[in-house]
Amino acid sequence: MQARGAVPRSVPETAGQAEHRRDELLAQAVRRVLGSTGAYGAMVHLRSRDRRSLVLRTIAGVPLSVMSPFQRIAAAGPLPIAVCFRTGHRILLSDSEDVMRRFPQLAVGLPYDFASACVAVSYGRERFGVLSVLWPASDEGVPEPAVPLLDAVADELGGGLAELEPAGQSVEPGGEAAVVELPPPSVPTTRVGLFDWNVATGALSADAQFREIFGFGPGEFDGTVAALNHRVAPGDLPEFRAAARTALEQGEVLAARVRVLGPDRVPYPVELWARVPAAISDGRDHLVGAVLDLRSLTAAAAAAERLREGVFTLDLDARITYANRATEPLLGARREDLVGRHPWEVLPWLADPFYEHRYRAALVSQRPTVFLAARPPGGWLAFSLYPDSHGVTGRVVSAESGAEAEFGAEPGTEAVSGPGGAEAPAVPQADPAEVTRAGLGGTHHLLQLASALTEAVTVRDVCRAVSDEILPAFGGQELAIYAVRDQRLNLVSQAGYPDGFLDSFEGTPIDARVPGAETLSTGTPIFFESVRDLAAAYPGLALDEMGAWAFLPLIASGRPVGSCILGFDRPRPFSAEERGLLTALGGFIAQALERARLYDAEFALARGLQQALLPHRLPEVPGIRTAARYLPGTQGMEIGGDWYDVIVTGGDVTLVIGDVEGHSVGAAATMGQLRSAVRAFATGGEPPDRVLARTNRLLLDLDPGLLASCCLVRLTPADGTARIARAGHMPPVLRHPGGRAEALYVAGGPLLGVDERAAYPVSELRLRPGALLALYTDGLVEDPAVAIDQGVERLRAALARGAAGEGPEEAADRLLREVGSTGRVDDVALLLTAFG
Numbered sequence: 161m162q163a164r165g166a167v168p169r170s171v172p173e174t175a176g177q178a179e180h181r182r183d184e185l186l187a188q189a190v191r192r193v194l195g196s197t198g199a200y201g202a203m204v205h206l207r208s209r210d211r212r213s214l215v216l217r218t219i220a221g222v223p224l225s226v227m228s229p230f231q232r233i234a235a236a237g238p239l240p241i242a243v244c245f246r247t248g249h250r251i252l253l254s255d256s257e258d259v260m261r262r263f264p265q266l267a268v269g270l271p272y273d274f275a276s277a278c279v280a281v282s283y284g285r286e287r288f289g290v291l292s293v294l295w296p297a298s299d300e301g302v303p304e305p306a307v308p309l310l311d312a313v314a315d316e317l318g319g320g321l322a323e324l325e326p327a328g329q330s331v332e333p334g335g336e337a338a339v340v341e342l343p344p345p346s347v348p349t350t351r352v353g354l355f356d357w358n359v360a361t362g363a364l365s366a367d368a369q370f371r372e373i374f375g376f377g378p379g380e381f382d383g384t385v386a387a388l389n390h391r392v393a394p395g396d397l398p399e400f401r402a403a404a405r406t407a408l409e410q411g412e413v414l415a416a417r418v419r420v421l422g423p424d425r426v427p428y429p430v431e432l433w434a435r436v437p438a439a440i441s442d443g444r445d446h447l448v449g450a451v452l453d454l455r456s457l458t459a460a461a462a463a464a465e466r467l468r469e470g471v472f473t474l475d476l477d478a479r480i481t482y483a484n485r486a487t488e489p490l491l492g493a494r495r496e497d498l499v500g501r502h503p504w505e506v507l508p509w510l511a512d513p514f515y516e517h518r519y520r521a522a523l524v525s526q527r528p529t530v531f532l533a534a535r536p537p538g539g540w541l542a543f544s545l546y547p548d549s550h551g552v553t554g555r556v557v558s559a560e561s562g563a564e565a566e567f568g569a570e571p572g573t574e575a576v577s578g579p580g581g582a583e584a585p586a587v588p589q590a591d592p593a594e595v596t597r598a599g600l601g602g603t604h605h606l607l608q609l610a611s612a613l614t615e616a617v618t619v620r621d622v623c624r625a626v627s628d629e630i631l632p633a634f635g636g637q638e639l640a641i642y643a644v645r646d647q648r649l650n651l652v653s654q655a656g657y658p659d660g661f662l663d664s665f666e667g668t669p670i671d672a673r674v675p676g677a678e679t680l681s682t683g684t685p686i687f688f689e690s691v692r693d694l695a696a697a698y699p700g701l702a703l704d705e706m707g708a709w710a711f712l713p714l715i716a717s718g719r720p721v722g723s724c725i726l727g728f729d730r731p732r733p734f735s736a737e738e739r740g741l742l743t744a745l746g747g748f749i750a751q752a753l754e755r756a757r758l759y760d761a762e763f764a765l766a767r768g769l770q771q772a773l774l775p776h777r778l779p780e781v782p783g784i785r786t787a788a789r790y791l792p793g794t795q796g797m798e799i800g801g802d803w804y805d806v807i808v809t810g811g812d813v814t815l816v817i818g819d820v821e822g823h824s825v826g827a828a829a830t831m832g833q834l835r836s837a838v839r840a841f842a843t844g845g846e847p848p849d850r851v852l853a854r855t856n857r858l859l860l861d862l863d864p865g866l867l868a869s870c871c872l873v874r875l876t877p878a879d880g881t882a883r884i885a886r887a888g889h890m891p892p893v894l895r896h897p898g899g900r901a902e903a904l905y906v907a908g909g910p911l912l913g914v915d916e917r918a919a920y921p922v923s924e925l926r927l928r929p930g931a932l933l934a935l936y937t938d939g940l941v942e943d944p945a946v947a948i949d950q951g952v953e954r955l956r957a958a959l960a961r962g963a964a965g966e967g968p969e970e971a972a973d974r975l976l977r978e979v980g981s982t983g984r985v986d987d988v989a990l991l992l993t994a995f996g
Contacts, residue, residue, distance in 0.1 A: 181324065182324060183217075183218070183338055185317055185320040185321060186204045186317070187220075187340045189202075189218075189291065189313050189316070189317040190202040190203065190220040190291075190340050191220065191342070193293055193309070193313050194220060194221055194342065194549065196306075196309050197303065197305075197306035197309050198295065198306065199221075199293045199306070200222075200296065200526050200548070200549040201219075201221035201222035201524075202220050202291065203216060203219040203220070203227065203292050204216075204218045204219075204289055204292075205217065205233060205241055205289050205292070206288060206289035206332060207235065207245070207287070207288060207332060208232075208332060211235060212234065212235050212236070213234060213235055214232070214233045214234075214235055214242060214245055214289060214290060215231065215233075215332075215337075216231045216232070217289075217337055217338065218338050218340060219337055219338075219339055219340065220339070220340035220341075220342055221342060221476075222294060222476070222523075223476040223478065223520075224337060224339055224477070225477055226270075226523070226524060229269040230269060231337060232628055234624075237265075238263065239263060239266055240263050240266060240278050241278055241290045241292060243278075244278040244279070244280050244290050245280060245290050248282060248287060250277065250278065250279050250280070250307070250310075250311070251277070251278040252275075252276075252277050252302045252307070253275060253301075254297075254300075254301025255274070255275060255297040255301060256271075256272065256273040256297065258301070272520065272524040273297040273525045273527070274294050274295065274524055274526070275294070275296070275301045275302050276292060276293065276295070276302070277292070277293045277310055278292050279291045279292075279310045279314040280314065281314050281317050281318045281321065282315075283315075283318035283319050283321065284322070285954070286318075288317075288318060288321045288322075291310065291313065291314045291317065293306075293310060294524070296527065297525060297527075342550060351369055351372070351452070351453040352451070352452055352453075353366060353369040353370025353371070353372070353374075353450065353451045354367045354448075354450050355367075355370050355448070355450070356447075356448050357434075357447045357448070358446055359408060359445050359446065359447060360445040362385045363384065364383060364387075365383065366383075373451055373453045374388060374391045374420055374451075375391055375420065375421070375422060376391075392419070392420060392421070393418070393419040393420065395419075396418040396419050399417075399418050400432075403418070404434070404447065407434045407435065407436065407447055407449075408436065408445070408447070411435060411436050412436070413432065413433070414433060416431070417429055417430070417431050417432070418430060418432065428453075428455045429454045429455065430452060431451065431454055432451055433449045433450050433452070434448065434449030434450075435447070435448065435449060465485050467484060468486055469486055469555060469557045470484065470487035470490045470491065470554075470555065470556035470557065471483070471484045471486070471487070471553070471554070471555055472487055472498075472553075472556070473554065474503075474519065474551050474552040474554060475550075475551045476523070476550070476551050478502050478519050478552075479500055479501060479502055480499050480500065480501060480502075480503060481499065481500075481551070482499065483498050487556065490556050491507060491541075491556070492507075492535065493506055502516075503515070504516060509533065509534065509536055515533065518531050518543075518545065519552065522545040522546075522547045523547045523551075526547055527547070528545060528546050528547070529544075529545050530544045531543055539558065539559075540558070541557070541558060541559060542557050542558075542559045543555070544556075613625050613748065613749075613752040616756060619643075619753065619756045620653075621756065622753050622756045623652060623653030625752075626653075626724070626749055627653065630726065630745070631655065631656075634738070634742075635728065636656075636727060636728050637656045637729045638654075638655065638726070639653075639654065639724070639725070639726055639727070640653070640654045640655075640657065640662060640676075640725040641653045641714075641722060641724050641749075641753070642676060642722045642725075643721065643722040643753065643757070644722050647669060647670055648670065649665070649666075649669075649670060649677060649722065650666065650667065652722070657704065661702070661704055664702060670720065673698070674701065675688075675694070675697075675698060675701075675711045676725055677723070679711040679712065679713045680713045680714070680715075680722070681720075683713050683715055683720075684713065685712050685713065685739065685742060685743050685746065687708075687709070687710050687711075687734045687739060688708060688709045689732060690708060690731040694709060705729070706728060706729055707728055707729055707730040707731040708727075708731050708734075709725065709726065709727055709728070710725070710734065710742055711723060711724075711725055712724040712725075712726070712742055712743065712745070712746035712749075713746055714746055714747075714749055714750035714753060715746070715750050716747070716750040716751050719754075721750045721753055721754050721757075724746060773803065773828065773831060773832040773835065774790060774803060774804070775788070778806045779806055779808050779813075781806075781813050781877060782877065783877030783878070783995070783996065784875065784877050784996075785994040786806055786815075786968060786992065786993050786994075787969045787972045787991075788806075788989070788990065788992070789973075789988070789989070789990045790804070790990075791988040792987055801818075801819060801822065801827035801828055801830060801831035801866075801868070801987075802818070802819050802831070802937045802939065802987040802988065803817075803818050803819075803834070803835050803989060804816060804817050804935070804989045804991040805835055805838065806991070807839055807842045807843060809842055809874075811876065811877075812875060812876050812877075813874075813877065814842040815872070815873040815875060815933070815935060815991060816835075816838055816839075816842075816870070816871070816935075816991075817870070817871050817889065817936065817989060817991050818831070818834060818838070818870040818871070818889070819868065819869050819870075819938065819987075819989070820866055821866050821867050822866055826866065830859075830864045830866050830868065831868075833862060834855060834858075834870070834912070837854070837855050837858050838870070838872070841854050842872070847874070847883070847922065848872040848873075848874050848883050848884070848920070849885050851872055852885050852912070853918070853920060855912060856912045856913065856914075856915075856916065856918055856920075857916050859912050859913040860913055860916050866913065867888075867911045867913040867914060868887075868911065868912040868913060869888040869937075869938075870886075870887045870888075870889055871886045871889040871890070872886075873892065873933065873935065873993075875927070875993070875995070877995070880927035880928060880931075880995055880996070881926055881927075882924065882925050882926070882927055882933070883922050883924050884904065884923045884924075885908070885909075885920045885922050886906065886908030886909065886920070887908065887910065887911060887912050887918075887920055888908065888909070888910055888911035888912070890936060890937070890938055890952065891904050891905045892904045892934060892935055893933075893934040893952070893956050893959055894931060894932070894933050895931065895932040895933075895934075895960060895962065896931055897929065897930030897931055899962070899964075900960060901956045901957070901959045901960035902956065903952050903955075903956050904923075904925075906923035907921045908920065908921070909921065927995040927996075928996070929995060929996025930994075930995070930996055931994070931995045931996070932962070932971060932992060932994050932995075933992070933993045933995070934991075934992050935990075935991040935992075935993075936988070936989065936990045936991070937987065937988060937989045937990075939986030939989075940975075940979055940988045940989075940990060941954065941955050941979065942986060954979055955979050958974070962974070968992035968993065968994045971992055972990055976988070
């Protein structure tokens, strides 16, 4: 079947072709969304190869720098994109209040007012990623007509991505996110006409656009340069001919301007670009080139240049793309120094993160905003920013010239005084090199880090959070985190280092003379701004290809915990602000790391106790083969109550699977008691219904305040008879010898611990040689995005796909891969039994 949105192909694609096809699909999707829903920004996150992260792959209408804290998102995290991916449910957010109420972590990274929608990109049961779309905040929030359009685009994109997989190509992202350029506004336009001129013969071939620029109607142009001469303003004919001679003599002419007479004989400017083509054999008697109609652009530029107030434009990354003449005296900088750079890089008095925040607020909220800035040595400037999906147009005037009377008076415009208020403004006087390089984007990264560390449970969680946030925030390329154990430094996490480079530093004593140890023994951060500085301070120290380093001590409650090393690929100064920020971060990371180490130790002990309650090995029984798997939950600090058992009872075998509710030490303790009880009752020869009934009463007598589910199968290997009893548990799934599989929705009783008079009926069936029976807990088939019955059906279909001769060990591993949810948080127990 041809997937929706896919292009038929008759030959296999290479990896590069598939990647190009994938990026083309993503670009088409965001362009279609922006062109049909009234949104100003869109992006697509795709799942990573390990399915644990969502990686930004395509973005349009929103600066990549603004979204840098969200370029990689944990799939199990609390952000709306992650929740949408896990559940498959559409998420609509109407404004900043809605974001703060439902997803406060998103508000930390994007503290602006906007409406948004997240839609899962799926095909069938396969989920590839999430399409996110942004609108200006309004009373209606996400426009209602846009919702079905978003669903349609996401479905079509999912179908196109699904088409890549049968060809053996991965849809997972690789490399940097692609920024999709949006088509420019339709007005003003610049028309371009192409020509081919044989100077020797006077023959001139021109396209339709060329003929329109020179005012020729249909059939009026006879294909000669003589006809063209009559269209050029008489006073510009010498310039026109001189440009042709220059092109023939020098091989090209660039931007030669002449005027063309319009139908009303009023001249207008065009620009001539021409060159001698090397491939034509008649030498320098031939020109090819283009003519640009400059009417709209020239008029717009001339109008801006005549204004006495400053006018400038910024692209989506906040770089200045144009500044008129009046900006120079107002800002105290030349236009050539401004264009291509961020304002706060050129003008030290705009280096306060407040001003970058105003730019981001205007762009993300899509609302005009105005603010005051103090320009040293004295004087105030009023800035107005007008955003759209292509960037920002700005206006700057002197606030002392009467402009303050109209400051903030425009309807719908957000007025802000300045970083310190209008009465006492903050005017940074530092040299640009002394301004923190973290900037506002870095601040957002650090706030994200603070939020992530509050949820980091294990040492691995802490290290991942630091790597994901610190490196992007400060532009670092390498990160290493060492922990102190037995007065030595031991590596616990690293990113970006060459293979094997850190091996020689493993186990370094904390009193050794290396910067990673000395920063800890002295409790003082060490910064090296160049290779020369580091080599001079530590002669003979092994170096990689980095150009600057920061060594941070990790000290918690006055006790050394470890050290953190940041490496930068180029030499760089560390400002006083940046040094202070990194120093504070060291203490922050140390506290989180120490807490996580204590948790890891306690959790390892608790998990060891839980594992001790499960069978260390399954008994070998003639006529059957068994395999079991247990997976702990992927979230939470507690342990669960899932268990399985295989009990030999005379000539029969009792197969058991159970699940105590909750995730706590109490749940694990109750599980241990129930497993012992079931084993004792089953070994005593009780039938399955009596085993469950007696276990139910025991649980009520123990009164732990917990309920449990259980499924028992008494199997007679001699003839394949299976007697099944269920206590509120998931139905077994049986694969028949021919490969057909079914869920056995046999009769059952209530959960254990509910009713002391509960009965548990027994159902009987006969297994044939080659059959495979699966008992499991709900953690295997639960998925927030689908009903539990659909999860059971997914398990049934996966079991049926088993290859001929597949044993229980191979089947167990495959089922965990194919059936388990990427957002699983519950424990999983699986027990497979092959008969015959």
